[in-house]
Amino acid sequence: GAVVSQHPSWVICKSGTSVKIECRSLDFQATTMFWYRQFPKKSLMLMATSNEGSKATYEQGVEKDKFLINHASLTLSTLTVTSAHPEDSSFYICSARMPKGGELEAFFGQGTRLTVV
Amino acid sequence: GQQVMQIPQYQHVQEGEDFTTYCNSSTTLSNIQWYKQRPGGHPVFLIQLVKSGEVKKQKRLTFQFGEAKKNSSLHITATQTTDVGTYFCAGGSGGYNKLIFGAGTRLAVHP
Numbered sequence: 001g002a003v004v005s006q007h008p009s010w011v012i013c014k015s016g017t018s019v020k021i022e023c024r025s026l027d028f029q030a031t032t033m034f035w036y037r038q039f040p041k042k043s044l045m046l047m048a049t050s051n052e053g054s055k056a057t058y059e060q061g062v063e064k065d066k067f068l069i070n071h072a073s074l075t076l077s078t079l080t081v082t083s084a085h086p087e088d089s090s091f092y093i094c095s096a097r098m099p100k101g102g103e104l105e106a107f108f109g110q111g112t113r114l115t116v117v
Numbered sequence: 118g119q120q121v122m123q124i125p126q127y128q129h130v131q132e133g134e135d136f137t138t139y140c141n142s143s144t145t146l147s148n149i150q151w152y153k154q155r156p157g158g159h160p161v162f163l164i165q166l167v168k169s170g171e172v173k174k175q176k177r178l179t180f181q182f183g184e185a186k187k188n189s190s191l192h193i194t195a196t197q198t199t200d201v202g203t204y205f206c207a208g209g210s211g212g213y214n215k216l217i218f219g220a221g222t223r224l225a226v227h228p
Contacts, residue, residue, distance in 0.1 A: 034215055043123075043205065044160065044218045093159055106150065106207070106216060108159040 006109025023094030029074035030096035123219030140206035
């Protein structure tokens with residue numbers, strides 16, 4: 001079963017509004033979660049590393065004021081796309097790494113398809 | 118910064134043919150992971166390689182990690198239509214640190 005749950009799976013919003021995406025780790029604590037963005041038929045681009053109880057670490061070129069990340073608990077990280085514009089339309093995926101079978105496996109949420117109109 | 122290159126971008130094969138995708142990192146990796154993503158789905162973990170020169174097999178899939186721990190490959194023997202999807206490699210620097218994904222190879226299998 002899923003170990004990382006992401007919500008919502010899809011959302012349509014108007015330009016200028018903000019959208020919050022939630023990422024929850026199920027049955028395990030994730031002090032670190034990762035947020036990725038994926039364009040159609042493209043790879044996953046790491047946006048930021050979400051750290052529980054502290055500020056997120058953003059990758060170069062990612063606007064931290066645009067993409068607000070909050071990791072308030074060991075099982076929940078949220079990504080808020082503020083003042084969304086059509087160019088923010090994309091597939092956003094979160095992941096958390098969990099030891100499994102001797103390996104540190106990354107589990108992904110189902111992803112959120114954001115469409116800004 | 119760290120980059121992970123992956124080729125080819127696309128591969129079309131006839132069912133029963135073999136398939137290989139290659140990854141190359143600009144830096145030495147602690148480990149490399151492979152994922153498969155079906156259209157409309159999210160990436161699903163396949164395997165992790167940690168040791169220099171490591172080779173792992175999963176049924177028809179063979180994964181290799183280079184001696185210098187900078188390159189890796191995934192080989193599928195006798196492809197089936199169920200193998201369709203995009204295969205990503207992801208380089209890790211160890212622990213709970215971030216994974217940097219390759220561009221992915223999209224595999225199409227014609228029956």
